[in-house]
Amino acid sequence: MSWLANYERVFGEIFQEEGTTLHLKTLKDLLHSLNGQTLQKALDETDCSLEAFLLQLLDDALHMHPKYANLIVAKVLKLDPDCVFAYEIKAALSPPNQRLAFYKEGIKRGWKKYGGNYRKTNKGKFWHFPPTKSLLRCMYAVAMHDFKRGKIEPAQAIWEQILELDEEDHMGVRYHLLSVYLHAGELDLAEPLFQRFGEDGSIHMTYLKILFLFLKNEIDEARSSLWQAFRLNLHLPNRLFFGELLHLEEHDIPDSYLRGSVEEAEDFIVIGGWHAWGAHSEALAWLKDEFYDFVADKSGPIGKEILDKFLMPLGAPIDFSFMNPFSPGSPLALNKNLPEAEVQQAPFLQLAYALLNGVLEKEPLKLTSRGNLPTKLVKEISQLGILMDWKESSVKRLRESHYSALRIVREVCQMVGFLRKRKNHLLLTKKGRQALENPSRTYVELLQAYLEEYDWSRNDYFPGGLVQNVAGNLLFAFFITGRKYYPLSDYCKFFSFLNLQSQEPLFHSFFDIIAEKTLNEPFFGRFILRFLIPFGFCSFDKKIEDFYDLNYFFFDLDLSKIRVKATNLVFELFVPKLGNGVFDSFEFSAGE
Numbered sequence: 001m002s003w004l005a006n007y008e009r010v011f012g013e014i015f016q017e018e019g020t021t022l023h024l025k026t027l028k029d030l031l032h033s034l035n036g037q038t039l040q041k042a043l044d045e046t047d048c049s050l051e052a053f054l055l056q057l058l059d060d061a062l063h064m065h066p067k068y069a070n071l072i073v074a075k076v077l078k079l080d081p082d083c084v085f086a087y088e089i090k091a092a093l094s095p096p097n098q099r100l101a102f103y104k105e106g107i108k109r110g111w112k113k114y115g116g117n118y119r120k121t122n123k124g125k126f127w128h129f130p131p132t133k134s135l136l137r138c139m140y141a142v143a144m145h146d147f148k149r150g151k152i153e154p155a156q157a158i159w160e161q162i163l164e165l166d167e168e169d170h171m172g173v174r175y176h177l178l179s180v181y182l183h184a185g186e187l188d189l190a191e192p193l194f195q196r197f198g199e200d201g202s203i204h205m206t207y208l209k210i211l212f213l214f215l216k217n218e219i220d221e222a223r224s225s226l227w228q229a230f231r232l233n234l235h236l237p238n239r240l241f242f243g244e245l246l247h248l249e250e251h252d253i254p255d256s257y258l259r260g261s262v263e264e265a266e267d268f269i270v271i272g273g274w275h276a277w278g279a280h281s282e283a284l285a286w287l288k289d290e291f292y293d294f295v296a297d298k299s300g301p302i303g304k305e306i307l308d309k310f311l312m313p314l315g316a317p318i319d320f321s322f323m324n325p326f327s328p329g330s331p332l333a334l335n336k337n338l339p340e341a342e343v344q345q346a347p348f349l350q351l352a353y354a355l356l357n358g359v360l361e362k363e364p365l366k367l368t369s370r371g372n373l374p375t376k377l378v379k380e381i382s383q384l385g386i387l388m389d390w391k392e393s394s395v396k397r398l399r400e401s402h403y404s405a406l407r408i409v410r411e412v413c414q415m416v417g418f419l420r421k422r423k424n425h426l427l428l429t430k431k432g433r434q435a436l437e438n439p440s441r442t443y444v445e446l447l448q449a450y451l452e453e454y455d456w457s458r459n460d461y462f463p464g465g466l467v468q469n470v471a472g473n474l475l476f477a478f479f480i481t482g483r484k485y486y487p488l489s490d491y492c493k494f495f496s497f498l499n500l501q502s503q504e505p506l507f508h509s510f511f512d513i514i515a516e517k518t519l520n521e522p523f524f525g526r527f528i529l530r531f532l533i534p535f536g537f538c539s540f541d542k543k544i545e546d547f548y549d550l551n552y553f554f555f556d557l558d559l560s561k562i563r564v565k566a567t568n569l570v571f572e573l574f575v576p577k578l579g580n581g582v583f584d585s586f587e588f589s590a591g592e
Contacts, residue, residue: 179272482566
């Protein structure tokens with residue numbers, strides 16, 4: 001077997017048994033034998049130069065555990081002490097405090113090998129050749145090291161050199177250079193780069209160009225571009241407002257990101273976005289005013305009231321996702337001592353108690369052959385008038401599957417441990433018996449499970465977590481704005497903005513389309529019928545049943561004619577977490 005075939009066999013075995021030392025000695029012996037005649041045979045077999053052969057070995061090393069990769073790097077450097085790629089990999093394999101020395105050594109060796117006539121001949125095309133591509137990456141790493149430590153001039157000099165060697169700028173150093181130029185107000189240096197690379201479609205170039213226009217006092221053009229930019233990434237403005245506090249510029253550049261994502265916004269900060277914008281307080285103030293106007297416009301009267309009453313006075317991010325009281329980082333906690341008289345009016349709790357008592361009376365409750373509740377119990381519960389799934393004309397439909405509300409309540413009760421299914425029977429657990437004695441705690445536990453754990457995607461077209469995040473924010477919107485009646489159409493517009501904020505970033509560029517297509521049916525069905533009404537969070541100025549027929553979809557429902565406000569239960573639901581000062585200036589009081 002040839003040396004190369006033997007190496008490929010060992011490499012395959014190493015890859016299959018990643019992390020073991022089984023083949024370490026075998027690989028070490030194989031690499032040790034790679035010299036003289038053996039090396040020449042391997043080169044003849046691959047029909048390539050020594051440089052290309054060693055680059056292939058190093059490429060294999062990238063896919064190996066560090067203990068194997070280090071063996072290959074060491075061997076390559078013995079065969080070619082000026083191999084830049086080897087120093088790049090060695091830096092990556094080293095602790096952070098040792099990497100700079102290897103990058104610098106790689107640059108030194110690279111210029112020894114690719115300077116002089118080679119540089120003159122291939123100037124502008126260094127990215128197209130693997131050895132010199134590695135040299136560019138080493139240079140870039142040193143520049144970023146200097147930039148993060150405030151050594152702007154050395155970093156700038158390296159970036160300018162990279163742009164000279166790679167005229168197409170595959171590494172995006174134009175963003176770094178524009179950030180440095182704009183920070184210093186050197187518009188005459190920035191303008192040629194904008195002319196050279198034009199509008200490349202990236203959020204990075206867009207925001208840097210907006211700052212450039214602002215500094216040139218071309219405000220109308222800057223504003224027009226800015227409102228388009230808001231659609232591309234809703235997260236970036238807040239990262240700029242709080243750039244200094246977040247210290248994002250000290251982070252590493254993300255390996256990858258989606259367009260419109262948080263990671264894309266943070267990448268912009270890291271590569272110099274905060275360095276550029278943060279140097280111009282008047283530009284940041286203008287940006288914040290414009291973003292406020294944009295969010296207020298797109299989120300409607302509800303969003304504007306939340307901004308004016310809550311987010312702006314707190315100096316908080318202009319970001320409604322910040323408000324989800326069920327997220328781990330929320331400064332709010334749920335009040336577990338709610339007024340029992342109000343909690344007991346919530347249809348979700350009433351339905352849960354009807355189910356738990358029904359199981360208790362017939363324990364163990366035998367299910368149908370398909371695992372559903374028996375029709376007798378379904379009929380008894382339906383006669384209580386709690387279920388909203390069917391009108392009186394459909395009262396003969398007595399299967400559990402006909403009542404999505406009943407199915408959801410049963411699944412949540414099993415999820416929190418009130419009920420347990422065993423051998424096609426339902427049993428009431430000890431926890432379930434205790435739940436019957438403490439309505440307030442039971443209500444809170446059901447609410448948390450429904451919003452944090454229950455899989456809404458079983459009944460929705462959207463992923464459960466996404467819808468639940470919007471539901472949490474919508475509930476908090478009721479907390480801030482719900483003391484007076486608002487048309488449901490206003491909440492629907494706010495919901496459309498929340499939905500967009502939570503969507504996959506791909507959809508952000510289709511903002512207006514999504515806002516228009518967020519119609520009555522999904523909002524009304526998902527959040528009003530399945531969430532706000534069942535948990536007793538809203539009251540209407542007219543009977544809600546006058547506005548819809550539950551046998552049909554709600555596409556033709558005019559939400560502007562349905563006015564809603566929050567019940568007192570909403571205002572009792574939240575308390576500030578102890579030791580968290582975020583809400584110190586906000587008044588927590590019961591509803592009027």
